[in-house]
Amino acid sequence: MIGVRSWPRKNLVCRQAVELVTDYLEGALSQTQRRRFEAHLTSCRDCPEYLIQMRATIALTGTINSGVLTPQMRDEFIRLYRRWRADGERGTPETPNRNR
Amino acid sequence: MNRRRQRAGASAVPEDPDSSLVGRLRAGDEQAFADLAEKYQGTMLSLARGHVQSSAVAEEVVQDAWMGVLRGIGRFECRSSFRAWLFRIVVNRAISAGIRERRSVPVDDMEPVIDASRFDAGGAWGMPPEPWTDLADDKMIAAKIATRILLAIDDLPPRQREVVTLRDVQGLSSEEVCAALDISQANQRVLLHRGRSRLRQVVESEFGSTR
Numbered sequence: 001m002i003g004v005r006s007w008p009r010k011n012l013v014c015r016q017a018v019e020l021v022t023d024y025l026e027g028a029l030s031q032t033q034r035r036r037f038e039a040h041l042t043s044c045r046d047c048p049e050y051l052i053q054m055r056a057t058i059a060l061t062g063t064i065n066s067g068v069l070t071p072q073m074r075d076e077f078i079r080l081y082r083r084w085r086a087d088g089e090r091g092t093p094e095t096p097n098r099n100r
Numbered sequence: 101m102n103r104r105r106q107r108a109g110a111s112a113v114p115e116d117p118d119s120s121l122v123g124r125l126r127a128g129d130e131q132a133f134a135d136l137a138e139k140y141q142g143t144m145l146s147l148a149r150g151h152v153q154s155s156a157v158a159e160e161v162v163q164d165a166w167m168g169v170l171r172g173i174g175r176f177e178c179r180s181s182f183r184a185w186l187f188r189i190v191v192n193r194a195i196s197a198g199i200r201e202r203r204s205v206p207v208d209d210m211e212p213v214i215d216a217s218r219f220d221a222g223g224a225w226g227m228p229p230e231p232w233t234d235l236a237d238d239k240m241i242a243a244k245i246a247t248r249i250l251l252a253i254d255d256l257p258p259r260q261r262e263v264v265t266l267r268d269v270q271g272l273s274s275e276e277v278c279a280a281l282d283i284s285q286a287n288q289r290v291l292l293h294r295g296r297s298r299l300r301q302v303v304e305s306e307f308g309s310t311r
Contacts (some may be wrong), residue, residue: 013223018214022293026274028285046228056233057300059266060246061253077137079162081130084170 012040017047021054110234118182140183144190144256151257161197170243178301180279181274186282191262213297219275230308247291252302253295260295263288268296 011018017040023029024037041048116122118139124132144165148158160261168189176185220226236242253261253269262281272280278288 002276006288014225015212015214015216015219015223018210018297019293022289022296026289026292028289044224046225049231050229052233053229053231053300053304054296056236057249057296057303058268059243060236060303061249061264061296061299063242063246064250064253066270073141074134074138077134077166078130080166081133081170085128085130086168 011043012036014040014044014047014050017041017044018050021051024051025054025058116178116181119178122173122176122182133170136169136182140186140270143187143265146265147187147190147262148194150262151191152197157197158194161194162190165193168193181272181276183270184276184279187266187272188282188296191281213294214301230304232304232307232309235307241307245307248303248306249299252299256295256298258292260298263291264295264299267292 017037020029020033020037024034029037041051102163118136121132121136125136141162144162145155145158148161149155152158165186169186173187176182177298192294218225218227232245236245253264256264259281263277263283266277266280267274273287274288277283278285281288283291
């Protein structure tokens with residue numbers, strides 16, 4: 001990624017390592033890249049903390065509950081469903097909606 | 101420009117977490133429809149809002165997408181997960197609502213995710229990350245941080261917000277996100293990286309303590 005698109009021959013510095021964290025967590029680094037990233041982690045005082053914070057951020061983001069409907073909204077969806085059912089039974093032509 | 105079709109092969113699709121709800125919906129169970137709406141309405145609205153100007157239009161787009169789901173569910177072939185299919189429908193409709201074109205992300209031309217002033221001339225940390233993760237052991241504080249993250253997600257640029265919401269809030273796989281948003285794996289990773297880095301920075305700024 002940024003600044004590391006052309007991989008430096010020398011050891012990574014922190015500024016480069018922080019740009020590789022996501023690729024590292026995603027398993028998108030090549031074996032060589034991964035080894036270099038991990039070598040930096042073992043020799044760096046601060047980047048391990050950075051990685052811990054990224055992992056913690058991801059974990060905390062995962063605790064956010066995005067699915068909250070009020071009972072009234074739930075009722076609206078039930079009504080929407082029934083309306084669709086009723087229209088179908090009256091033979092309203094369907095809009096083609098290909099599965100893609 | 102960087103949007104590329106990159107479909108996950110059929111074999112790469114894991115067990116669909118919604119298969120039982122989808123089965124019930126196909127069998128005509130209206131409660132299953134409400135359950136799916138409960139689960140995904142928030143994310144659908146946030147996806148739609150990334151493409152249209154007002155939340156009123158976003159709500160119309162989402163309602164229209166749910167109708168599309170009802171009409172199309174009989175033909176849904178489980179080639180992707182249900183949620184990837186669902187999010188694809190809402191994104192397509194939001195785009196064709198035509199208010200705003202999707203912008204492509206210039207992958208090679210981007211700011212670093214950490215302010216350059218935090219590194220010394222050699223590229224090592226000058227102002228290292230301030231610790232805060234211990235705080236999250238406390239459930240109350242963890243909930244507070246999560247709430248702060250939720251606000252920060254809303255402030256992300258739309259495409260980063262989409263990817264972070266789908267991956268890290270909804271827990272979709274990278275393949276599902278690429279299918280839902282029609283973006284390449286590389287593009288997905290860049291958006292995810294920028295979004296997550298921003299969220300970490302916000303938490304550090306508010307909860308980090310200097311050693």
